[in-house]
Structure formats: structure tokens, C-alpha cells
Amino acid sequence: MITDILNEAALSRDIDALRERFTQTQELYREVCALLFFRYGITPTANKLYQLVRKGSMSAPAEALNKFWGDLREKSRTRIEHPDLPEALKSVAGELVATLWTNAQAAAQESLTAYRAEAQEAVFQAKAAVVVAEAERDAERLTAQSVRSELEQAGVQISTQREALAIAEETSTSLQLRLDEAKHDNAALQRQLEDARREFTVELDKLRAAAQLAEERSRSTEKRMLLDMDRERTASARLQKELDALSAASLRTADAHRQELNLLQQTLGDSRQKNGQLEGTLQAVTTSLDRARLEAKQTQIQLNESNAQTMLFRSQAEDCRRQWEETKQLLVEAQRTTVHERPRRRTLAAPKT
Structure with a gap:
């Protein structure tokens, strides 16, 4: 063909x-x-x-x-x-x-x-x-041009890499110097931290001893106040029982007197001739009722005083408990402040790098 x-x-x-x-x-x-x-x-x-x-x-x-x-x-x-x-x-x-x-x-x-x-x-x-x-020649020409272009690009990349390497070497030297200075400063800060830790340990031991002593005192005070409160509560209960008994007796006496008064009033119209005797009896009953009311008032006053004293003891106990909680909170904050602030103070006092 x-x-x-x-x-x-x-x-x-x-x-x-x-x-x-x-x-x-x-x-x-x-x-x-x-x-x-x-x-x-x-x-x-x-x-x-x-x-x-x-x-x-x-x-x-x-x-x-x-x-x-x-x-x-x-x-x-x-x-x-x-x-x-x-x-x-x-x-x-x-x-x-x-x-x-x-x-x-x-x-x-x-x-x-x-x-x-x-x-x-x-x-x-x-x-x-x-x-x-001719095709092979053209391909070889294209290959040669490509290789030449790649060589030029490689030369540019090598130059760029050399410049970057020089910059990296300078940066590495500077970083090494900074690293040495940082190591020196770190060693100094480590020594200061060790000193601060020792001081903090001593102060912490003191604070723990003081806290333990305060806790023991608070416990003894709390026990004493609890005993006082128990005694006051017992006395208050006893007075309450007496008051209840007196109130019941007064009520029974008042009921009896009221019944007698009703009886006297019913028989007043029929026996006006006995008015003098009834007035004497009424006077006696009134005096007895007044005496019972007076005793009831005195008993109520004693009960109110007992309740006031009990509330006072409770208030004192709450104040002691609140003081103990505040003391514990102050101790915890003192420990936190000692842990966080003393290394910072030592760091601020360290020489500048």
C-alpha cells in the first residue's frame, strides 16, 4: 500500500x-x-x-x-x-x-x-x-532541553538550599547559645526552687502543728459546749416538765374554782343572807387564783430565760463552729498561697536572662 x-x-x-x-x-x-x-x-x-x-x-x-x-x-x-x-x-x-x-x-x-x-x-x-x-533527534532535543531546565532549576534550588542552610546554621548557633543560657538559668532556678521547697516544708510543718493544736482546742471547746448544751437542754426539759405540771395544776385549780364560782353564783340568789360568807370565800378563791396565775407567770419567765440561755449556747456553738471552719479555710488558703506564691517570688527575684 x-x-x-x-x-x-x-x-x-x-x-x-x-x-x-x-x-x-x-x-x-x-x-x-x-x-x-x-x-x-x-x-x-x-x-x-x-x-x-x-x-x-x-x-x-x-x-x-x-x-x-x-x-x-x-x-x-x-x-x-x-x-x-x-x-x-x-x-x-x-x-x-x-x-x-x-x-x-x-x-x-x-x-x-x-x-x-x-x-x-x-x-x-x-x-x-x-x-x-528525526523523531529521535527531536526527542533527544526535548530531553536535553528538559535536562537543561532541570539542571537550571536544580542550580537555583541548590543556591536556595545553601542560603537556607547558612541561615539555619546561624539560627542553630543562636539557639544553642540561648539553650546554654537557659540551662544555666534553669539550674539557678532549680536551686532556688529547692531552697523554696525546704523553706515551704518548714513553714508547712509549723502550720500543720498550729492547725493540729487549733483543731484540738476547737474539739475540746466543742465538746465543752456540747456538754453545756446537754446540761441546758436537760434543765430546760426539766423546767418544761415543771411548767407543764404547774400549768396542769393551775388549770385543774382554775377549773375547780370555776366550778365553785359557778356553784356559788347559782346559789347566790337563793342565799343572799349568806353573802358575807360567800364574799369571803370568793375573796379567798380569787386570791388563790391570783397566786396560781402568779406562779404560772414566774414559771413561764423561768422557761423563757432557760430557752434564751439555750439559744445563747447554740449561738456560741455556731460561732465556734464557724470560727473553726474559717480557721480551716485560712489554713488551706495559706497552704495554697505558700505553694503558688513562693516559687513565683523566687523567680521574680532571679537574675534576668
Whole structure:
């Protein structure tokens, strides 16, 4: 397929060259016939000629083709001119020589065709090799340009990395100096922290001893107050019982007196003559009732005083408990303040780095 395409391209170029050399239509068709038959081994036809030349009318290629075949037959015949040979022998000898010449020309044409095919194949292979070589050359150029670009980028990156490395080395040196200073300051702060811890431990022991003593005192005070409260509660209960008994007795006496008064009032109308005796009895009852009321008031006053004293003891107990809670809170805050503030004070007192 590729060989046919190459042959058609070569045939088109040869026909264009013949167009420039021969301007006459018949001469152009005759030369194209010779080109097809002798060079390319193609049997010319009228349609083929007209498709290739496209000049003149349709009769022009047919006329040129007939003339070509007539000239070819005339040239292929060999005349034997000898005075002693008969005419029939001359004709047979001429035909034999013409046949030999035709066969030799056909063999030469086949050899030429094979050589032309081999040459065209070699040309095609050479062109293909040239195309491959050009493609490889272009690829190598692109590769070389890519490698050159990569080398330039690598050079730029190396320069950038060198600058970054120099900056990193300077930064590392500065950081190492700062690290050494920080280690020195850290050692000093560690020593100060150890001192602060020892002082804090001593003060904490003191605070613990004071807290323990205060707690013991608070416990003893609380126990004493609880005992006082129990005694007051017992006394209050006793007074309450006495008050209840006195109230009950007063109520019973009042009821009895009221019953007697009712009885006296009922019998007052019937025994006016006994008014003096009844008034004396009424006076005695009133005096007894007043005395009972007075005793009840005194008992109520004593109960109120007992309750007031009990509330006072309770208030004192609550004050003691509140003081103990405040003391414990102060101790806890003192411990927190000692833990958090003393290292900070020591740190603020440390030399500046």
C-alpha cells in the first residue's frame, strides 16, 4: 500500500515535468504512454491517460494510444535484409528476431521493475529511518532541553538550599547559645526552687502543728459546749416538765374554782343572807387564783430565760463552729498561697536572662 502511494506520487511528479516540456496535447499523451509502459510497467489505457493528463477531448488519449501501439509494433519488428534469402525466410527470421527482442525487453523490463521496487523499498526504508532519526533527534532535543531546565532549576534550588542552610546554621548557633543560657538559668532556678521547697516544708510543718493544736482546742471547746448544751437542754426539759405540771395544776385549780364560782353564783340568789360568807370565800378563791396565775407567770419567765440561755449556747456553738471552719479555710488558703506564691517570688527575684 505504501509502495503504491510512493509510485503515484513519483508518477505525478514525472507527468508534471512532461507538461512543462511538451505543450502539444498528442505529444504529451504519447510521452505519458511511454512513461507508463516503459518506466512504471503499467499498460496505458485511454481512461488512465485522461485521468492523468486531463487535457483535450476524450478522443485525444485514444488517438495517442493507437499511435503509440503502432509505433511500438513497428519498432519491435526487425527486418532481415539479405539478397540470397527468400521472402518467407526473411519474414520468419524477422519475426524470430522480433520475438527474441521482445522477450529480452520483457525480461529487462521485469528486472528493471524488480530493481525499481527494491530501490523504492530502500528509499521508503531510508525515509522511514530518517523520520525515526528525526523523531529521535527531536526527542533527544526535548530531553536535553528538559535536562537543561532541570539542571537550571536544580542550580537555583541548590543556591536556595545553601542560603537556607547558612541561615539555619546561624539560627542553630543562636539557639544553642540561648539553650546554654537557659540551662544555666534553669539550674539557678532549680536551686532556688529547692531552697523554696525546704523553706515551704518548714513553714508547712509549723502550720500543720498550729492547725493540729487549733483543731484540738476547737474539739475540746466543742465538746465543752456540747456538754453545756446537754446540761441546758436537760434543765430546760426539766423546767418544761415543771411548767407543764404547774400549768396542769393551775388549770385543774382554775377549773375547780370555776366550778365553785359557778356553784356559788347559782346559789347566790337563793342565799343572799349568806353573802358575807360567800364574799369571803370568793375573796379567798380569787386570791388563790391570783397566786396560781402568779406562779404560772414566774414559771413561764423561768422557761423563757432557760430557752434564751439555750439559744445563747447554740449561738456560741455556731460561732465556734464557724470560727473553726474559717480557721480551716485560712489554713488551706495559706497552704495554697505558700505553694503558688513562693516559687513565683523566687523567680521574680532571679537574675534576668
